[in-house]
Amino acid sequence: MFEGHDPYLVALSVVIAILGGYTGFGLAARIRGTPDASHRLLLAGAAFFLSVGIWTMHFVGMLAAPLPADSVYLVLPMIVSFLMCALVVGISLFFVSVGTASMLRVASSAALLGLGIVSMHYVGMHGLAGNFAMTHVTGMVVLSVVIAIAAAYGGLRAFLARQGGLQLLLSAIAFGVAVSGMHYTAMAGMEVVPLPAGAHHHLEGLVASPQTLSLVVAVLCFVIAAGFLLSLVPDSRRTASAVVEEATGTPLADAGAAPTAPRLRPVPLGGVGQPPHAAPAPRLPVEGADGTHFIASAEVRSVRADAHYTKIHDGIRERMCPWSISEAEAHLDPSLFLRVHRSHIVALSHVTFVRKEGDGAIVELDGPSPHRVPISRAKIAEVKARLGLAHRTV
Known part of the structure; x- marks a missing residue:
């Protein structure tokens, strides 16, 4: 060849x-x-x-x-x-x-x-x-x-x-x-x-x-x-947020806010030696061209991993959040949100449609711009149970 x-x-x-x-x-x-x-x-x-x-x-x-x-x-x-x-x-x-x-x-x-x-x-x-x-x-x-x-x-x-x-x-x-x-x-x-000789193209x-x-x-x-x-050049905005978080323990979204009393995290019943879990956050930071905004968790439809950060969908569009998907999961109320895929979290109360697809499934979330999120095969049973479909076929 x-x-x-x-x-x-x-x-x-x-x-x-x-x-x-x-x-x-x-x-x-x-x-x-x-x-x-x-x-x-x-x-x-x-x-x-x-x-x-x-x-x-x-x-x-x-x-x-x-x-x-x-x-x-x-x-x-x-x-x-x-x-x-x-x-x-x-x-x-x-x-x-x-x-x-x-x-x-x-x-x-x-x-x-x-x-x-x-x-x-x-x-x-x-x-x-x-x-x-x-x-x-x-x-x-x-x-x-x-x-x-x-x-x-x-x-x-x-x-x-x-x-x-x-x-x-x-x-x-x-x-x-x-x-x-x-x-x-x-x-x-x-x-x-x-x-042939004498011939020309x-x-x-x-x-x-x-x-x-x-x-x-x-x-x-x-x-x-x-x-x-x-x-290969890191996003300077994301790099800055990571530095602030590492140095202060506070997301960049909170950096410009007025000083408040330190956030108290509940100590697990296991006592010493166990890592504390973040309390559910009523608001999540999202970054825009003019600075950092906050979005109420009740408005969140889904969270999607994007490298070391996440994209939050509010039913209209996706917005960049400086938290990782693990941090977002720790701050969201587990009774309202479920991680349905290694890269996706959904608000169960906003699910309007669910369907089996391939080895997994998909759900559609409501809003002015409805969007769909994949569900991994391992999470199908839990999603069905949380949606009251435990005895039905998705």
């Missing part, structure tokens, strides 16, 4: 695909929930970096291939291939980033993403021109489609399993395998046939030389690397 290819450019192409996947999936991980203006911006950024990663990997791979010396690239098919890729990636990310990520939705998004990668490849290949003709082995074309869809599915599943850390890295690696594996499999099935439209393409690819590699490095 790699016979005659430049091994350094092959390695670079895979790394570029992984970096683009890490940056794109990292941005997409922040947009699950009710869409708003900022979520649309994140979705656009995620689609951009994933598309640039796919497109750049493809043409780095082309530069690594042993193509005829007179090869040139038609600019129009190159641009069309990128726009096609961006559109398909954006649609597939939208499907898995909002609402409930059901098996059907993930499989459909993976198929769309895989087919988009394949389409981008062959449209881009159509832009390769010179005194030769290209043919493709049907079996290798089919195999490249299967590899792209299967690896895209693995990448999306890993991405949905958890929104950061090792799982995000695994999803990026799977994404890199999806793109590079499909590309080099398709290249292995491509045959370049020189035209007529070129129409603007063309770019391999040297010009190398310059464009180098710039895009820099863009991807810069995006990847920026994605």
Whole structure:
């Protein structure tokens, strides 16, 4: 498959695909929930970096291939291939980033993403021109489609399993395998046939030389690397809240409040040696562009883990809270709230709908903008009991 290819450019192409996947999936991980203006911006950024990663990997791979010396690239098919890729990636990310990520939705998004990668490849290949003709082995074309869809599915599943850390890295690696594996499999099935002596391939439209393409690819590699490095920079607002909490034991939300009597926590009956449990909080801190606000726990519909912090849904939209999901669970009244998933807490009194889905279930919570939350398989029985459905099938 790699016979005659430049091994350094092959390695670079895979790394570029992984970096683009890490940056794109990292941005997409922040947009699950009710869409708003900022979520649309994140979705656009995620689609951009994933598309640039796919497109750049493809043409780095082309530069690594042993193509005829007179090869040139038609600019129009190159641009069309990128726009096609961006559109398909954006649609597939939208499907898995909002609402409930059901098996059907993930499989459909993976198929769309895989087919988009394949389409981008062959449209881009159509832009390769010179005194030769290209043919493709049907079996290798089919195999490249299967590899792209299967690896895209693995990448999306890993991405949905958890929104950061090792799982995000695994999803990026799977994404890199999806793109590079499909590309080099398709290249292995491509045959370049020189035209007969005296015959010349007529070129129409603007063309770019391999040297010009190398310059464009180098710039895009820099863009991807810069995006990847920026994605590793901690959020200064979140870092500040963590420092305040560690130094004072008080959430950043309380830092600007008037001094009050210290919060007294009940001592457990077990006595010495047992960690104290936080008393239920009537209000939770949420951060906005103009500062920190407070939301009554009675207005909370759900709490979703977001790295070391949480997103609180009040029935209208999600808002960032400086507490971790464990801290939020400790401060919420356990008679009213239940942790139904390792990343989700719901207010049982606001549940309006419950349904079995896959290995788990989902619940819908009321409000002007109703939203759904997944329930892990281990929590289904407890949710049914708390909702009075212990003897019914969800």
